[in-house]
Amino acid sequence: MRVGELSRRTGVSVPTIKYYVREGLLPAGRLSSPNQAGYDESHVRRLRLVRALIDVGGCSVSAVRGVLEAVEDPSRSVHEVLGAAHDHMAPKPGAEQDEEVAEVRKEVVELMRRRGWRVDGSASAVRSLAAALAAMRRLGHARFAAHNLDAYAEAAERVAAVDVAYVTGEPSREDVVEAAVVGTVLGDVVLASLRHLAQVDASARRYGAGPVPPPPA
Incomplete structure (x- = not known):
């Protein structure tokens, strides 16, 4: 197919397609000629993946690359690709309060040791978690980690087991890797959205909100 048909099938404009080619x-x-190029189903699949990572996952072009x-x-390996996805997608905390973040990071590493997690202590998610917990401390919510962190970790283990089970069911390495990336990036959006919905429900039940109209069919 030509670039115009690729654009029609994916909803991505021709200039954007050419930009993605330039950006790798x-x-x-x-x-097929000096001024014509042909595309196939692999390009359709890749474009849809790229757009999902950018539009829904909120990833930058450099992160997707x-x-x-x-x-x-x-x-x-699939494990290494998943690690790369985490590193590229994880928030990059600033340099402020480095000493405090470093102190909280020790607690994060201890949490991983206590739970038997086989994770490199230099993983970007370790620093992101430490930065978030340090910010909570500065805001006067140090008790959050003491009260909630192990429960969060336990819930995360259950979610991770579901994620890995889903990926394992794919037929080829390409499918496994793509499923791992999609599950990592878009799965975070799904999980965060479900958590927000559940929080609204829990709040309504605890604080006695009035009847809520059912979701539209």
Whole structure:
């Protein structure tokens, strides 16, 4: 198919498709003439993945590029690709309050040790978690970690087990890797949205909100 048809099938404009090719997010089409390139179903699939990561997952172009480079590296295991996805997608905390974050990070590492998690202590998510907990302390909510962190960790373990079970059911390495990336990025959106909905329900039950109209069919 030509680029116009690729654009129609994916809803991505031709200039954006060409931009993604230049940025390395989409493989170039096969040249059929000096000014014409042909595209196939693999380009449709890749474009839909890129748009989902950017539009729904909120990823930057550079983050998507880094993840796709890991996906396309056949020497990397699925576990390594998943780690790369986490590193590229994780928030990048600022340098403020480094000493406090470093202190809280020790508690995060101890949590992982206590729960037997086989995770590198230098993982970006470790610093992100430590930065969030340190910010809570500065806001006067140090009790959050003492009261909630283990319960959160236990819930996260259950979610992670479901994630890995889903990925394992895919038929090929390409499908497994794509499912891992989709589950990591879009799964975070799903989980956060479900949590927000459940919080609204829990609040209504605890604080006696009035009847809520049912969701639209």
